[in-house]
Structure formats: structure tokens, C-alpha cells
Amino acid sequence: MDVRRGGEGGDGRRRAGGDFAGAAVVDRAFAVLRAFDAEHRALGLAELSRRTGLPRSTALRMARRLVAAGALERRGDGRYVIGLGLLEIATLAPRGHGLRAVAMPYLEDLFHVIRRHVLLAVLDEEEALLVERLSAPEAGPVRFRVGGRMPLHAGGAGLVLLAFAPAATQERALRRFTAGESVDALRDAEDLRRLLAEVRRGDYAVGSRSLPYPRATAAAPVRGPSGAVVAALSVVGPLDGFDPSAWIPAVRATARAVSRRLAEDEVPE
Incomplete structure (x- = not known):
């Protein structure tokens, strides 16, 4: 799954501060979250990068933001797991x-x-x-x-x-x-x-x-x-x-x- 083009215009240029840039952040955040499944409940940075198609630096930046928001948690071994913040939101569905x-x-x-x-x-x-x-x-x-x-x-x-x-x-x-x-x-x-x-x-x-x-x-x-x-x-x-x-x-x-x-x-x- 390659999400690197999400939020870009047809010529590949991002519009700073515009809708495309905002869409790219949302798309990439969801790409990170959807990298987890029943067989992949804990993922390291290299695995996140590989499963999302994001560069390691982008995957790390998104993971840190999601940890801060409570959507992910970082374990002692450095791997990431789904956070309780998502469960709290999901109960409203x-x-x-x-x-x-x-x-x-x-x-x-x-x-x-x-x-x-x-x-x-x-x-x-x-x-x-x-x-x-x-x-x-x-x-x-x-x-x-x-x-x-x-x-x-x-x-x-x-x-x-x-x-x-x-x-x-x-x-x-x-x-x-x-x-x-x-x-x-x-x-x-x-x-x-x-x-x-x-x-x-x-x-x-x-x-x-x-x-x-x-x-x-x-x-x-x-x-x-x-x-x-x-x-x-x-x-x-x-x-x-x-x-x-x-x-x-x-x-x-x-x-x-x-x-x-x-x-x-x-x-x-």
C-alpha cells in the first residue's frame, strides 16, 4: 500500500497549508493505523514503514503524533500498539x-x-x-x-x-x-x-x-x-x-x- 501521493496534486506538488496538505496528513495517519491487524498487533518502525509505504522519517513522525493523541502507544521494546484513545472514540460509533x-x-x-x-x-x-x-x-x-x-x-x-x-x-x-x-x-x-x-x-x-x-x-x-x-x-x-x-x-x-x-x-x- 503506497500512500505517499495522498494529498498531492496531479503534478505531485503539495499545497502548503491547503486542503491537499491536510488530506495528506489524515491519509497517512490512517495508513499507519491500518497497518495493524490481528496478525500484526505490535509493529516496529521498520515494519510500519514497510506496511504503509511511507519513508521511515514520515512513519516515525506520524507514529509520534498518534502516540501524543492516544491513538497509539509505544511499548518498552520500542514497538507500537493501538492505543486506548481509539477504543474510547470507537465506543461512540x-x-x-x-x-x-x-x-x-x-x-x-x-x-x-x-x-x-x-x-x-x-x-x-x-x-x-x-x-x-x-x-x-x-x-x-x-x-x-x-x-x-x-x-x-x-x-x-x-x-x-x-x-x-x-x-x-x-x-x-x-x-x-x-x-x-x-x-x-x-x-x-x-x-x-x-x-x-x-x-x-x-x-x-x-x-x-x-x-x-x-x-x-x-x-x-x-x-x-x-x-x-x-x-x-x-x-x-x-x-x-x-x-x-x-x-x-x-x-x-x-x-x-x-x-x-x-x-x-x-x-x-
Whole structure:
């Protein structure tokens, strides 16, 4: 990822004190923050420079500014980690922690009944962003973490979000679809198109997947005050002894309860 041209004019010249210069600072700050992920939680200066494409001097300057702002913290070994200042700000996001706060009591009720993974995800650009996950040891492995991203076609929650996503987003997903990357019933893009139509008609998604490990899922949409789909609630469990269709009523009822509460609290969409 090369962000060195961010905030420059077409001829590469920066306008001192102008919009381009300000945009460059913001772009570079976010490039530094996005260099961190689940596999790279602590980064040294050389790693920051390499992962952002910024010169070492620029990466160091941005890191120092972010430390001063509380967005990064510098450990004793000189490496940088995400700071608590970002968590403090992130809790104000209505589609993240705001949604989670409203949904949590209902997710917990569902979790205690089924003892499987319960996921809550929102659409972010063209991916599903996981905002909550409740898990039990007997629920089996799951790849995704809270704050992590999932391809929209990868599981029940993503398929629900994709079914109600803008038409342009759906068409791009259909063009990129590859068999084996979604539930087993989908062999090609036309299968996916038909499944998305079924999700819209039935207001739920259900399916199973053999790889990378056998699991099944049932999911339903969560709607905001306007009736638009703002999130997807899903249950994921091992195929052995787990019939996802049996959990559709409970999943849909939970999603509807969260939707009603969002409308009552007028949580922004």
C-alpha cells in the first residue's frame, strides 16, 4: 500500500497549508493505523514503514503524533500498539458499539439457549464487519474475531447483508464469486443470485459448509427505525448434531426483537 501521493496534486506538488496538505496528513495517519491487524498487533518502525509505504522519517513522525493523541502507544521494546484513545472514540460509533449495546441482551438470551456461536455483523463497504460474537467451547472453531472482516458471501450473516445491499454491491459480488468460498449449495454466480432472492423473500438465510471445517449457519436481518437492514444476526455451529433450519424461528425472533428495540431507542442507522 503506497500512500505517499495522498494529498498531492496531479503534478505531485503539495499545497502548503491547503486542503491537499491536510488530506495528506489524515491519509497517512490512517495508513499507519491500518497497518495493524490481528496478525500484526505490535509493529516496529521498520515494519510500519514497510506496511504503509511511507519513508521511515514520515512513519516515525506520524507514529509520534498518534502516540501524543492516544491513538497509539509505544511499548518498552520500542514497538507500537493501538492505543486506548481509539477504543474510547470507537465506543461512540452507532453502527458498532451503539448497535451492540442494544442487541446484547437479546444475543445473550439466544446464546444461552443454543450454546453455539452467535454473531452480529454490519455491512462496511463491501465486507461484513463483525461487531459481536458470543461463543461456547462446544460450538467448535470459528475464524472471525470481533472487529474482523468477512467476505459477504462467506457465511449466513454476510449473505443476509449482501441480499439487502445496494444492487451495485450485489453485482460486484456476483462477478467475483468463486465456488467453494461460500455455502456448499452455491456452485456458481447464478446460484448465488437465486439464493439472495430467496433470502429477501423469506427474510432469513440458511446453509452449510464443509471447508475449512464442517459447520452450518442460520441468519436473519436486523432492521433500523426506517425499516432498512442495518445488521445481520447469525448462529454458527458444527454440522454434526446441528440442524440450522431448526434455529430459524429463534434467530428471526431475536433479530426482530433487536429491530424493535432499535426503533424504540431511535439508534441512528
